Amino acid sequence: MSADNKTTVIVGxxxxxxxxxxxxxxxxxxTGLSSSSTIIVIEASASAFGETSGTCTGCIHYKFNDEIMDEFGKYSFAAWRDLAAESNKLYDAAGLRFDSIFGLTKNDGDGQELLPDWLRKSDAWRVDTEFLGAENAMVNPVGLGKWLERACIDMDVRIQTSTKVTAVELDQGNRATAVTVIREDSSSVRIPCDNFVLAGGPWTPMVYKTLFPSSSIQIDSATEAGDWIIFRNPNPVAKNSVAFVGLNDIVGEKLEFAGRNDGTIWVCGAKDHKGTLPPLGSRGLPDAARIAELTGRAYHFLCVHNAGDLDAFEELEVVALGRAFRPVTLSGRPMMALVEPDKLSTYNGFRADERGGNVFLCWGMGLGD
Ligand SMILES: Cc1cc2nc3c(=O)[nH]c(=O)nc-3n(C[C@H](O)[C@H](O)[C@H](O)COP(=O)(O)OP(=O)(O)OC[C@H]3O[C@@H](n4cnc5c(N)ncnc54)[C@H](O)[C@@H]3O)c2cc1C
Known part of the structure; x- marks a missing residue:
């Protein structure tokens, strides 16, 4: 983005x-531009990280099954290391812990001492410390969202929640000049802008089509929903409580537990490829049968038994549950792109502007498994 850009509107x-x-x-x-620049983030839900980002597992990947993503994963991981070195607060506020991702395989019981105290142990399971690569880390997505929101506000980023972007005005060169937003009370406001970034997560393909109905680009996505439950950790929280354990090999399908620094344990299972994305600003409802199955798994694998009496259970308290949709592109790679202006709209009075385009797309995730 060049120096004469003043207002950047980011959707999401x-x-x-x-x-x-x-x-x-x-x-x-x-670059000394902060006094002449305004950054406005518009969010449909009631809070930052209110959708996918606040309800995901929180694994920070290093290794990907794709050459380009692998390089990107290393870059991203180094950025996390730098950030952690700059701000100690990330450990407490965002529940960051490096080398905290483990997988279990049916085997000889090696490495049990590495496992968090909230998980049952078995001498028939071996601990794999490279389940998601030799370098790995965990965050608590809820804590990270709060930390990041605060860091943005401290740098004068304006975050407008419960507000939807419903239209973008383009000039003759197909540069975005203003957006229309609808607030919770149904009032609408026009915000002039010099740059426009669409970072709408799994809603991006749908929102792109609404905002740029005559664009020659069609963005495709795949459906990958995950039902999740967050339980209160029945055990005292210690440093090693912050850990991810994948039990895929043990149960024969995707099953993940993530212990967090706020005394909770997140549980998620197999991907659903058929779910329907909920309307913008609302969370998906989980599948009742899937939640019942995950609850059964939690009672089986978490340390909820009274010592010495396997029939005596502690009741697990449910803190939250829901369904989240992964923003999955068909290539399995994220898109970070400037949209070529001539592709944004087929308006036939289009005249190429020497400044180029100012509409950016930023969405999608790399598939780590
Ligand atoms: C079950 C599950 C587990 C996952 N686990 C991991 C993991 O361990 N590690 C990992 O790296 N990734 C994981 N992911 C993926 C990760 O959650 C996503 O890649 C990431 O959160 C996407 O962030 P985002 O900002 O693109 O999307 P979101 O968090 O969905 O944010 C997009 C926002 O845009 C807003 N929005 C869209 N359109 C508009 C509009 N027109 N006006 C206003 N607001 C709008 C939406 O309300 C939304 O809040 C997981 C995903 C799921 C579903």
Whole structure:
């Protein structure tokens, strides 16, 4: 983005939208542009990280099954290491812990001492410390969202929640000049802009089509929903409580537990490829049968038995449950792109502008498994 850009509107206060705002605000500070630049993040739900980003597992990947993503994973992981070195607060506020991802395989019981105290142990399971690569880390997505939102606000990023972007005005060169937003009370406001970033997570393909109905680009996505439950950790929270354990090999399908620094344990199972994305600003309802199955798994694998009496259970308290949709592109790679202006609209009075385009797409995730 060039120096004469003043107002950047970012759609979506999830991980992608807020990190974009964070890095842009930092760049503006470094180049002395912060006083002449405004960054506005518009979010449909009631809070930042209110959708996918706040309800995901929180694994920070290093290794991907794709050459380009693998390089990107290393870059991203180094950025996390740098950030952690800069801010100790990430450990407490965002529940960050490095080397905290484990997989279990049916085997000889090796490595049990590495496992968190909330998980049952078995001498028929071996601990794999490279389940998601030799380098790995965990965060608590809820804590990370709060930390990131605060860091953005401290750099004067404006975050507008419960507000939807419903239209984008383009000039003759197909540059975005303003957006229309609808607030919770149904009032609408026009916000002039110099840059426009669409970071709408799994809603991106749908929102792109609404905002740019005559674009020659069609964005395709695949459906990958996950039902999840968060339980209160029945055990005292210690440093090693912050850990991810994948039990795929033990149960024969995707089953993941993630212990967090806020005294909770997140549980998620197999992907559902048929679910329907909920309307913008609302969370998906989980499948009741799937939740019942996950609850059974939690009672089986978590340390909820009274010592010495396997029939005596502690009741597991449910803190939250829901269904989240992964923003999956058909290539399995994220898109970070400037949309070529001539592809944004087929308006036939289009005249190429020497400044180029100013509409950016930023969405999608790399598939780690
Ligand atoms: C079950 C599950 C587990 C996962 N586990 C991991 C993991 O361990 N590690 C990992 O790296 N990734 C994981 N992911 C993927 C990760 O959650 C996503 O890649 C990431 O959260 C996407 O961030 P985002 O900002 O693109 O999307 P979101 O967090 O969904 O944010 C997009 C935001 O845009 C808003 N929005 C969209 N359109 C508009 C509009 N027109 N106006 C206003 N607001 C709008 C939406 O309300 C939404 O809040 C997981 C995903 C799921 C579903």
């Amino acid at each position: 206060a999830g991980s992608i939208g807020l990190w974009t705002a964070y890095h842009l605000a930092h760049a503006n500070r470094r």
